[in-house]
Every structure is written in structure tokens, then in C-alpha cells.
Amino acid sequence: MNKTVLDLWVGVFVIAGMAALLFLALKVGSMNVVKTANSYELVAKFDNIGGLKVRAPVKSAGVVVGRVTDVQFDGENFEAIVTLRIDNRYAFPKDTLAAIMTSGLLGEQYIGLDAGGDTQTLKDKDKIFLTQSAVVLENLIGQFLYGKAQEGATE
Amino acid sequence: MLKAAIAGVGRRTIHGIWRIGFATRFFLLVLLYSGTAFRRIGLTIREIYFTGVLSLIIILVSGLFVGMVLGLQGYETLQTYGSEEALGVLVALSLVRELGPVVAALLFASRAGSAITAEIGLMKATEQLSAMEMMAVNPIARVVAPRFWAGVISMPLLAALFSAMGILGGYLVGVVLIGVDEGSFWSQMQSAVEFEQDILNGVIKSVVFGIAITAIALFEGYDAPPTAEGVSGATTRTVVTSSLAVLALDFVLTAFMFRGIS
Numbered sequence: 001m002n003k004t005v006l007d008l009w010v011g012v013f014v015i016a017g018m019a020a021l022l023f024l025a026l027k028v029g030s031m032n033v034v035k036t037a038n039s040y041e042l043v044a045k046f047d048n049i050g051g052l053k054v055r056a057p058v059k060s061a062g063v064v065v066g067r068v069t070d071v072q073f074d075g076e077n078f079e080a081i082v083t084l085r086i087d088n089r090y091a092f093p094k095d096t097l098a099a100i101m102t103s104g105l106l107g108e109q110y111i112g113l114d115a116g117g118d119t120q121t122l123k124d125k126d127k128i129f130l131t132q133s134a135v136v137l138e139n140l141i142g143q144f145l146y147g148k149a150q151e152g153a154t155e
Numbered sequence: 156m157l158k159a160a161i162a163g164v165g166r167r168t169i170h171g172i173w174r175i176g177f178a179t180r181f182f183l184l185v186l187l188y189s190g191t192a193f194r195r196i197g198l199t200i201r202e203i204y205f206t207g208v209l210s211l212i213i214i215l216v217s218g219l220f221v222g223m224v225l226g227l228q229g230y231e232t233l234q235t236y237g238s239e240e241a242l243g244v245l246v247a248l249s250l251v252r253e254l255g256p257v258v259a260a261l262l263f264a265s266r267a268g269s270a271i272t273a274e275i276g277l278m279k280a281t282e283q284l285s286a287m288e289m290m291a292v293n294p295i296a297r298v299v300a301p302r303f304w305a306g307v308i309s310m311p312l313l314a315a316l317f318s319a320m321g322i323l324g325g326y327l328v329g330v331v332l333i334g335v336d337e338g339s340f341w342s343q344m345q346s347a348v349e350f351e352q353d354i355l356n357g358v359i360k361s362v363v364f365g366i367a368i369t370a371i372a373l374f375e376g377y378d379a380p381p382t383a384e385g386v387s388g389a390t391t392r393t394v395v396t397s398s399l400a401v402l403a404l405d406f407v408l409t410a411f412m413f414r415g416i417s
Contacts, residue, residue: 006200010207013204013211014203016211020316021312021354023319024319025354027345028319028344028348029354
């Protein structure tokens, strides 16, 4: 069997297709998802998680350090149990504060980790005790109106 | 009159079921004789040239234009919400998840599928297939199987090229022409598009479409009545059936893949 011009073109086609796939994988998508092998799990309880979803990012100082892997409802204490998967490279003190934040006014919700000053760090399956719930816009408006009404009453 | 109409319905139903059975047997035979497509790889490479390489131009140009239109339209809509930076996410996700595999498959069906049907239908009409059988050459192994595998190999590559060109088109319109910030265009895209969830599922879709289109095109050609009319009818049926199959399969696959995401 001889090599033909046809083979050359097919080779060009296959290489171009592979290059396109590589472009999609590396430039368009993110391959660096937090893998189970080199990450650890933390659990945090919130009174209200607002619109937080599974796969939402966990950020510290604005940098993505992990992802939300599970959201459950605790029927006994009526709280939300959120499981986070954090990259092994990052260790957080025991008194880290987990707060649910919103990027921008209408953006997606994420969990922000504020490191405390404790010398001991959180290990796999540990619980984050300090949490701050999501800000629910309706409650905020309600409080504002309530405050306004009180102002009017005292005058 | 009424009796004839009812008889016609019955005849068509039986004919349809007959065809489905024949198509299934044909598909299984193609898979059974696929060994030849890989043992004599030259045959398959030749077919990749005809189905894949010759479809490149239409795929690349359409991809570029689809991406450019997405860039323009997406910008117009996103601008209303003051989130132009999300343009990269919009273009990339819609291309990688849906438009890439589906539009590439539709173009592939009309560009390559119709050609396959016409070629095999004509081979049958001019009794080349019977001649092969006379020479103890199995036409399914020698003619059909290489074309099948060529289509299955070409389709995902074409879809990936379509998506890549589309994203490039969106980049050209969004960043170069309109002036969306380049950094946030790419970085938001990268943080939103996931490899397994989005890109891999898109590739799986295009493989399924490749199988469906080539199988339909080959069967229609093989089953075509050996007349000029028969071949032309079969070619039309290939494009119609495979386009509908692609859209229906796309719905089913999407329902399975993206259920319960975000």
C-alpha cells in the first residue's frame, strides 16, 4: 500500500479535529476541577442558603479554593447542611467563617471563607462552626420598611 | 373505495415494519463485518477523505458565522442586563453543548449523508453490488462498513472544529469588533465550561449523531429502488430522516445529560 495525497489530507483533518478538541478542553473549558483524590471535605450548617447550588464555587479572598458538593436539609434543626470540597493545597484555621455571598447584584451565589486566627487547621470531615446565612433581599427590604415605620412613629 | 383505503393503510404499515426489521438486520451486519474496515484501513481512510475532509469547508465557514451571530445577538441581549462579560460563557456553552454537535450533524447529513446514499444507490442500480457478490466479495464488508466507520470517526472531529470555529467567531465579534474585555471573556468562559459536563457530553452527542446519520444514509442507499427516481427519493429521505433523527436524539440525550444541573 502506497502513501497517497489522500492520506495527507485525512491526516490534516484528524490533527485539526484533535487540535480543536484540545482547544475546547484547555482554552474553553477548565480541566482543573477539584478532584476527589487531592481534596478534603468540610461541612457547614446554615440557617438559610438562599440560592446556593451544588457545584457553586468556594472562594477565599476572591480565589476559588473548592466547590460545593452537596446540599442537604437537616429535618431536626431545620438547617441546611452544605458539604464543601476544598483543594488539599489550602488549609484553613478552625475558626474560619463561612458566609454565603453573591457576586454582583444578580450574580451567582458562592461561599466565602474568611480565615480566623486559630493555630489548628480544619481536617477532612470537620465542621465549620462560624457561618453566616445568605442575605435574602425580601427580609432586607422588610427590615428597612419596618425601620422607616418606627422612625415615623417616634417623630 | 373505503376497503382500498384501509388496505392501503395496512400495506403501508406492514411495509414500514418490514423496513425497520430489514434496517436492524442491515445495521447488525454492518457491525459484524466491521473488521474489514479496520483490517483494510486504506478503504476507511479514503472514505474519511470523502465524508470528513470534503465537509471541512462548509463546517468551518458555518461555524464561524454561527459564532459571529451568537456574539452579536448575545451581546445585544446581555447588554440590557449590564453583563457583557458573560458573552464568552453564552457563546461557548451554547456551541459546545448544543449548536456544535447539532448544526454540524445537520450539515453533515446534507453534505455527506446524501452523497453516501446517492453513491450506494447508484452502485446498486448499476448492479455493482451484485457484481461484487458474484466475485465472492461481500459488499457490506467492502463498501458499507468502511463508509460507516468513516462517518462515525469524522462526525465528532467536525463537531469539535465547528465549536472551536464558532467560539473564534464569537471572539472576533465580541472582543475584536465590539470591544468586550478580552480577559473576562476567556476567564468567565473557562470557569463556566466544564470538561466532563459540557465538552465530553458534546463529543458523546456528536458520536451518536455520526452513528445515526451514517447508518440511515447507508441503509437508504442500500434499500433504494434501482431506478433514477428511486435513488433521488432515497437521497431526499436520507436528509429528512437523519435531520429529524438528529433533533429527536438531541432532545433525548440532553434530557439525560443535563438533568438537574444548576
